[in-house]
Amino acid sequence: MSSSTTADAPLAETDIARLREDFPILHTQVNGHPLVYLDSGATSQRPFAVLDAEREFAATLNAAVHRGAHTLAAEATEVFEDARSTLARFIGAGDDEIVWTSNATEAINLVAYAFSNATVGRGGPAAERFRLGQGDEIVTTEMEHHANLIPWQELAARTGATLRVIPLDDDGALRLDENRITARTKILAVTHVSNVLGVINPVDQLVAAARDVGALVLLDACQSAPHLPLDVRALDVDFAVLSGHKMLGPTGIGALYGRRELLEAMPPFLTGGSMITTVTTTQAEYLPPPQRFEAGTQRVSQAVALAAAIDYLSEVGMPRIAAHEAALGQRLVDGLTAIDGVRVLGVGIDLPRVGLASFDIPGIHSHDVGQFLDDRGIAVRVGHHCAQPLHRRLGVTASTRASTYLYSTEAEVDAFLDGVAATIDFFGVRS
Structure with a gap:
């Protein structure tokens, strides 16, 4: 810099x-x-620091991570996991609480489908809190980006749960006086910063209302992580999502933060290679998080470049x-x-x-x-x-x-x- x-x-x-x-x-x-x-x-x-980091990885360390035993694969895995640690520090999370995704949209869908999979019996007793049915409610707001609305519409359709929406006043502010969070609420999904209005929502009030009824909270941090100091533990949210391309990083990389105990209880979304321990022709056992949610070939050079972007932001x-x-x-x-x-x-x-x-x-x-x-x-x-x-x-x-x-x-x-x-x-x- x-x-x-x-x-x-x-x-x-x-x-x-x-x-x-x-x-x-x-x-x-x-x-x-x-x-x-x-x-x-x-x-x-x-x-340049971000552009150079991705090119340098491709030129000198390009290899599959978590798969090969050769030197190049081991070094690629190390820098990939270092990138995870960099993001974790940036938002106040643990390394094993960061799941790499393609973008924030995929991260939100990951959580929504975990609820779906738990509802059909996947995940066992630990996944009980993710199961939804008739009478349960999902709450979001009228100001959400479609990425934090449509996955919940689809989840409600798949499970029979009801989607409720916190309305806006004539200026566009959330009508917190019209409480939509009730004892039936299982998850609240809300944006930290509106991508249209630019206002920073009162997350503390929303989280407090969710905590009062035992609901989980997912925070869309796409417009806050690039622009504000972000501490997911201080905000007391259960999940948070972000996209690399909005914070000086490349496209094709995003992340889900999830509380460790919740990720451990969640059934997977995408399945396949690299997220399993034992496979037979009839069943499989899955790795612990975050690898449980990272099926297939990962976005390695993009994660390395995002870590360079985070270092740049942190230095400024x-x-x-x-x-x-x-x-x-x-x-x-x-x-x-x-x-x-x-x-x-x-x-x-x-x-x-x-x-x-x-x-x-x-x-x-x-x-x-x-x-x-x-x-x-x-x-x-x-x-x-x-x-x-x-x-x-x-x-x-x-x-x-x-x-x-x-x-x-x-x-x-x-x-x-x-x-x-x-x-x-x-x-x-x-x-």
């Missing part, structure tokens, strides 16, 4: 300039303009990143709110936020907004952001989202705001 930052000092403009030198893509041009990348909420960019300092993005998020919200004709989603929610804001311009489709900005080299996300229920509740079909990261600058936010104002002038829809 070319930055010489310290752990507790704010990220100054000179620090960010040094960090940006580590990201080759930030020096490209789009449509004749310097790239202004404000789509990190979808996929973040990668520094997650508190510093969080403070930098909070300031940029407020700059986004204040700037958008000041533009006549713009409606910022979630602006009335009195909660801290990350560096993300979504907005609607009545009379201009979000795709047209995105295209106009792209002509200026400004990359944003348009559409429903895999959160149709949230958009429907707020009375819009789509929105435009700008999301920042540690390499984003105030000048880029200001260029974006100028672009939004110019969009309105171009389409002539000012009120």
Whole structure:
């Protein structure tokens, strides 16, 4: 890393300039303009340290892990497991509480299918708490990414359980006064940070309500792990999921955190090689977690690269990143709110936020907004952001989202705001 930052000092403009030198893509041009990348909420960019780590593994250590007895396989296994330890430390977990997945979506499905498999009798007595049937309830929220909604819809359909949803108010905040968590609740699945609104949800209140009735809690940390200090034990959640490509890492790698005692009781999701101890033609016995949930050839180079990304983030300092993005998020919200004709989603929610804001311009489709900005080299996300229920509740079909990261600058936010104002002038829809 070319930055010489310290752990507790704010990220100054000179620090960010040094960090940006580590990201080759930030020096490209789009449509004749310097790239202004404000789509990190979808996929973040990668520094040289991450790119080099994956290439170095492929060039010098590439081998199957947990399978070969030769030197290269042993060394590959060691760096693979070192990567698991790096992630575990980053989120305050134990090494054997981290399961590698392809992404957060797979991680959520892993948990949901473990409930299904327990329901049909797999897992034995230890899996009793995962069994669902008629009268049992699954609770999620109206603001979830589809990845934390559809697996639970399908689980309810497979088991006969009921899916209940914590509603939103007119601003988009969770209606915690309309309690959906009851004595029938078996699991609560909730996002830590909304991928549309950018608000940090009151996880402590939600976890407390779940604990009162003995329900398990799964936290979608896709939009928090890259941007905030994350301690799964302090949050007291049972499961948490994240995706590498949102936190400077490559695509194709994600992770599930699960409390050790829960993973030990859960029946597997995917089955096959590398997750078994003994196999006959009629039955199999499974390894303890996390290997029990890691069937088949693993994402080794991706895990190594994700560990390099975590090292990079840790060296910069997650508190510093969080403070930098909070300031940029407020700059986004204040700037958008000041533009006549713009409606910022979630602006009335009195909660801290990350560096993300979504907005609607009545009379201009979000795709047209995105295209106009792209002509200026400004990359944003348009559409429903895999959160149709949230958009429907707020009375819009789509929105435009700008999301920042540690390499984003105030000048880029200001260029974006100028672009939004110019969009309105171009389409002539000012009120």
